[in-house]
Each structure stands twice: as C-alpha cells, then as structure tokens.
Amino acid sequence: MIMAKNPIRVSRRMLITWFMLAGFIFLFAPQKLTNKFQFAFARIFRWPLSIGRNVSLSARMEQPLTNVVSRSEYSQLQNHLANVIEQRDQEHKKVEKLSGLRDRFVLEGARFVLADVITASIDGSRGELIINRGQDDGLAEDQFVLGNNSIIGTISDVSSRTAQVRLITDSTSRIAVKIAELNASWVMQGAGNNSAKVQLLSIKHKVKTGDVVCARKKPGFLDAPMIVGRVAECERDDENPSLWDITVEPVCDLKRLSNIAVIIMNLQ
Amino acid sequence: MRWFRFAVFISLVTVLQAGLVDIIAIKNIKPDLLLILLVFFAIYCNTSEAIITSFTIGFAADIIGSAMGPRIISFGLFGTLLAYLRRVIAIRKMPYQSAVIFITSFLAGALVHFLTFLKGQPTPPNICAVLFGISLYSSLMGPFLFLPIAWCMRMRAYRFSRH
Numbered sequence: 260m261i262m263a264k265n266p267i268r269v270s271r272r273m274l275i276t277w278f279m280l281a282g283f284i285f286l287f288a289p290q291k292l293t294n295k296f297q298f299a300f301a302r303i304f305r306w307p308l309s310i311g312r313n314v315s316l317s318a319r320m321e322q323p324l325t326n327v328v329s330r331s332e333y334s335q336l337q338n339h340l341a342n343v344i345e346q347r348d349q350e351h352k353k354v355e356k357l358s359g360l361r362d363r364f365v366l367e368g369a370r371f372v373l374a375d376v377i378t379a380s381i382d383g384s385r386g387e388l389i390i391n392r393g394q395d396d397g398l399a400e401d402q403f404v405l406g407n408n409s410i411i412g413t414i415s416d417v418s419s420r421t422a423q424v425r426l427i428t429d430s431t432s433r434i435a436v437k438i439a440e441l442n443a444s445w446v447m448q449g450a451g452n453n454s455a456k457v458q459l460l461s462i463k464h465k466v467k468t469g470d471v472v473c474a475r476k477k478p479g480f481l482d483a484p485m486i487v488g489r490v491a492e493c494e495r496d497d498e499n500p501s502l503w504d505i506t507v508e509p510v511c512d513l514k515r516l517s518n519i520a521v522i523i524m525n526l527q
Numbered sequence: 528m529r530w531f532r533f534a535v536f537i538s539l540v541t542v543l544q545a546g547l548v549d550i551i552a553i554k555n556i557k558p559d560l561l562l563i564l565l566v567f568f569a570i571y572c573n574t575s576e577a578i579i580t581s582f583t584i585g586f587a588a589d590i591i592g593s594a595m596g597p598r599i600i601s602f603g604l605f606g607t608l609l610a611y612l613r614r615v616i617a618i619r620k621m622p623y624q625s626a627v628i629f630i631t632s633f634l635a636g637a638l639v640h641f642l643t644f645l646k647g648q649p650t651p652p653n654i655c656a657v658l659f660g661i662s663l664y665s666s667l668m669g670p671f672l673f674l675p676i677a678w679c680m681r682m683r684a685y686r687f688s689r690h
Binding site: 271274275279283285287294297300308309310312318378384431 | 574607
C-alpha cells in the first residue's frame with residue numbers, strides 16, 4: 260500500500276504565535292537555565308571563537324618598542340608589587356602579634372586554575388567573559404579571578420566545562436575593597452565603560468588620584484588583599500558633599516585579556 | 528530556501544559576530560551582522576521563510592548576547608513586520624536598503640534594551656548613542672554585504688516577488 264506523504268502545513272499566524280511564545284519562555288526563564296545555551300555555544304565553537312579573539316587581539320596590539328618593557332608587562336609587574344606589599348603588610352601584622360603559633364604564608368594553600376578566554380562581552384554597562392574551565396576543574400561561584408596579577412572579577416555562573424566571569428566593571432558587580440592605607444571596607448560597584456565606583460566614603464578620609472584599591476580578604480575565597488584598580492577620579496558627591504564619589508579604573512586592560520587565573524582557596 | 532545551508536551560514540556569522548567583528552569596531556561601536564542578515568532574508572525570502580529566519584537569527588543573537596529572550600522577540604517581531612511591509616513596498620535600491628537596516632536596527636535595538644531591562648539585566652547608560660552608532664555602522668555596511676550573502680545562500684539578490 261502506498262501512503263501519500265502530506266507535508267505539515269502551519270499557518271503564518273500559528274508560526275508567529277509559537278515563536279513568540281518560545282521567545283517569552285526564554286525571556287522569563289531563570290538566567291541559570293538559559294545560560295546553558297550560551298555555555299553550549301561557547302563550548303561547541305570554542306576553537307573558532309578563540310582563534311577569532313586572538314586575531315582581533317593581535318590586530319589591536321601596539322608595536323613593541325625597543326629597550327622598554329611592554330605596557331602589559333609593566334602593569335603586570337606593578338600589580339605584582341602592589342600585591343606583595345599588601346601580603347608583606349599582612350605578614351608584618353602577624354609578626355607583631357607574636358602569637359607563637361605556627362602559621363602558613365598567605366595564598367600558600369591556594370590553587371590557581373589557568374583558563375583561556377573564549378568570548379569577552381565588554382560594552383556599556385556589561386562586562387563578562389566566558390572561560391574554558393568549569394566545575395570539573397574545581398571552579399565555583401564567587402571565586403576571584405586574576406588577570407595580570409590583579410583581581411578582575413568573580414565567577415558568576417559555572418557549567419561542567421565553562422564558566423562565566425563577571426568583571427569588576429560590570430554594573431551588577433559588587434566587591435568589598437579597601438583604599439590605600441585606609442583601614443576600613445567599602446563596596447565597589449561596577450559602573451560600565453571600564454570603570455567602577457566607590458561611594459559612601461566620608462571626605463574626612465584622605466583619598467587621592469592614583470591610590471591603590473585592593474579587594475579585601477574574604478575567608479574561603481581570598482586570604483590576602485589583592486590589587487583591583489587605582490583611583491582615577493576623586494570628587495565630592497553631587498548629592499551629598501560630605502561624601503566622596505570615587506571612580507576606580509582597573510589596573511589590567513580587560514579588553515586585551517586572553518588568559519586568566521581563578522583562585523581556588525578552599526582546597527579539600 | 529536551503530535550510531541546511533542557512534543553519535551553517537548563521538552559525539558562521541554568529542561566530543564572526545562574537546569573535547572577529549571587534550577588529551572593525553570604531554570606538555566600541557560594532558556593526559550588527561546578524562541584523563543585516565535579518566533584513567536580507569526579510570527582503571529576499573517569502574513571508575513564511577522570513578518569519579522563521581527572523582526568529583532563528585534572534586535566537587542566534589541571544590546566544591552571544593547578555594541574556595536569552597530579548598532578541599528572539601525583537602528580531603522576530605521586526606523581521607516579520609518587514610516581511611509583510613516588503614509585500615507592499617519594494618526595497619531594491621541600496622539607499623532604501625540602507626535606510627531599512629538603520630530603522631530596523633534602531634527599533635529592534637530599542638526593544639531589546641527594553642526587554643533586557645524588563646528581565647532585570649543592566650542596560651548601558653547612553654542607550655541612544657550606542658543604538659545610533661550601531662544602526663549607522665550596520666546601515667552603511669549592510670547593502671554591500673547583500674550580494675556576498677546572496678551568493679553564499681545561492682539566492683538571486685534582486686529578485687522581488689509578492690508571496
């Protein structure tokens with residue numbers, strides 16, 4: 260018996276209705292669920308995306324000068340110096356206590372997981388990276404991420420083999436920081452356009468342009484303060500003149516990052 | 528419509544948009560290749576095909592965007608409107624195509640930002656300037672890409688039929 264093959268015909272109205280419904284389901288579905296599609300895309304097209312990113316990075320790379328170190332190497336060394344100073348200060352405080360108890364050097368127990376950047380979305384208020392390491396490599400949410408020896412963000416979402424990094428400049432990023440020698444904690448919020456803001460800081464504290472801003476230590480995630488950025492602007496707040504409105508710029512060129520390191524502190 | 532060819536082509540353009548289009552960015556403003564494709568298929572395909580391609584391109588744009596959903600709805604809606612509009616107005620000359628890309632990009636972008644805001648995601652502070660820049664760049668570049676796209680898709684770029 261020969262059966263006639265009838266093609267399924269769907270009216271345009273039905274087509275639009277179904278597609279719109281799918282769109283609204285995606286729109287209102289939890290971000291954690293829909294991120295899986297983005298991770299899957301990044302994983303499937305990891306090689307062409309990495310190649311494309313490397314090509315665009317090398318196209319924008321400035322010509323190396325002779326007898327001088329490159330800007331990236333210079334900032335990397337500067338950041339390393341700032342971190343070592345912070346760690347030294349912390350060790351000095353411990354020595355001063357003369358507790359007599361055995362202790363280990365900060366970050367001694369930390370593991371650094373190196374990862375390549377698959378895609379970077381840095382525009383306007385958004386600052387996100389997708390990296391090629393995930394849960395299988397020990398990554399978890401809220402872990403700090405290093406780029407050129409400075410904190411550049413935290414892990415915001417993680418799948419088995421990829422993870423999303425929320426950069427410090429992203430408008431949803433909030434991390435506790437300390438500024439220069441001031442011994443107090445403030446919240447630094449991403450402001451987009453390669454900057455972040457520190458607000459609610461009284462003008463009685465002396466802050467000047469160029470001061471180092473460090474991420475405060477966070478038990479289980481960061482054992483010692485590490486450099487995040489430098490004060491780019493320090494003005495009185497328009498709404499409340501008794502407070503500073505501080506603009507912080509990252510010490511690392513976030514757009515040119517090709518690889519990063521994730522700090523895993525709470526090793527089993 | 529050759530759907531397999533379309534799927535491969537969209538994947539390729541999505542990868543290009545995500546990874547390589549930064550090279551031609553001017554002050555952080557990049558052309559939206561997927562939106563150019565949306566306008567192309569809305570102009571040169573029949574209405575049903577244009578609806579499917581619009582929503583598919585929206586899905587691809589969401590995958591490399593900040594959140595899933597806003598572009599599927601926005602691209603699908605404006606692609607469908609454009610497909611119906613094309614049945615009334617011929618969009619064959621390059622200046623018209625350029626104007627259509629500009630308007631579609633601006634309106635679709637505005638809806639994307641609104642839906643992104645609705646979803647609770649951050650939106651850039653200077654939306655109008657960003658939208659204008661992207662729309663202008665895409666509209667200047669778009670009509671010149673129509674012929675290569677038509678060649679890749681084995682379509683006749685100057686066909687105009689009212690389905």
